[in-house]
Amino acid sequence: MMTAGPRTTNRSDLIASIAGRRPARNLHAQVMHRLGTAIVGGTYPEDSILPTDAELLQQLRVSRTVLREALKTLAAKGLIEARARVGTRILPRTRWNLFDADVLAWHFETGPSVDFLRSLSEVRIGIELESAALAAQRRSSAEAESLVEAARQMAEATSAEAFARADLAFHRLVAQAAGNPFMASISALVEVALTAMFTISSPVHDREQHAAAAQSHARIAAAIQSGDPDEAREAMRKVISDGFARAAERMGRS
Template sequence: MFQTSNALRRSVHSQVTDRVGSSIVRGEIGVGETLPPEMQICEMMDVSRTVVREAIRTLTGKGLIESRPKSGTRVRPPEQWNQLDPDVLRWHLESAEIDRYLAKLFQLRSAVEPAAAALAATHAAEDDIARIRAGCDGMDAAKTNEDFVAADIAFHQAIYFATRNEFFWPIAQMFEITLRQSFTIAATGSHRPRALIEHRAVLDAIVAGDAEAARAATVVLLAHSAHDLVRIRGREFETTSERPGRKR
């Protein structure tokens, strides 16, 4: 049984959270400005104050806003948002500048994933390796493009989990959200074989417990991935070391 419509059937306060959070991330409210008073939001969205307050609590917890009696609820500077929070991420990716954000997320991934692979090589347990291998095999056996991408995601997530370092895990979460929003990252048939070989190289290095080889193999994998992204979505995804000039 599926959830018939996507946004249907969800609780009222999560809908309010979405609307308010999205409009903050979108920049409609502006840093330092105050939201309308709770009662006013109630009227605008035709819900009870309970619901509005719980939505505000959620957003406060994600660092987007802070409220004080009398002075109201203000938008905090984006430096203090939990930018890696799944919801915040989603609100970003719903915006018009999705390609910009995907590129930035890829920058973070490029920074973290080689180190994650290296840590996985030294810290992975047997079942971690089994999950990584399952990802590889899944890519191999995939008939549809959808299956291939799913296995690909599983592979990379498994590497983050294999670090046995929970602070790497939020980066893994990032994938699901990112990929769910933009499905065009899929491997388009032709370079599947190469991708497969490169994934196996990472797996082998991890199995061998060779941290440096795992790091190197991941760097290669990501470089090609970036190249594909440039081809598909534009030059925002160019590698970092190619922009010498100072801005502004």
């Protein structure tokens, strides 16, 4: 059976913690995480065949039941496919479910490329601009006030984690104020993207960037509060574009 010893905190756990989810720590989750990050990180390349069950059981030191359940979960996420007399094949990245929170978190844990971040930002623009515009048309007075408060908390954050939590709360509120259940469901992708970006670059340790980020969010809140969908769209576009630029610059220096 698996005797992994003390489990170190990984980016997936940190992302879950900031998002307010309890990180899973059972054997199934540990095996899934180990194999998932190995696949996303390229240890097992696309179209290659995973080691046999016997080899994986020896490496992971878990029961056959735990391994099979982990492999089933990875298959459901589009990462692998079992074939009779061939083995378990790593599927092409085009088959992976990038909207899955675990798959997205594993990309950030293993080191995403700038192109990956750009693609993610483009998807966010497609989702969040309209979410902000709808929020400007549909928000309640209480929701508008909560957005203003969330922006204020971002401005007053003294740690990267506190800023990330306030940032996440702000974008959740925008999705809620949009009043569209589909938009709120898709916003789960935004949650992982925001909290994962925290692991790459946070504006808190740069006074000018911190102030600019908080001000940009306050601009979104003001546009939504005043019922101006066009201004809300443009303000949200700036927030997403600036976040990508910070992350890309940080990765270029590393």
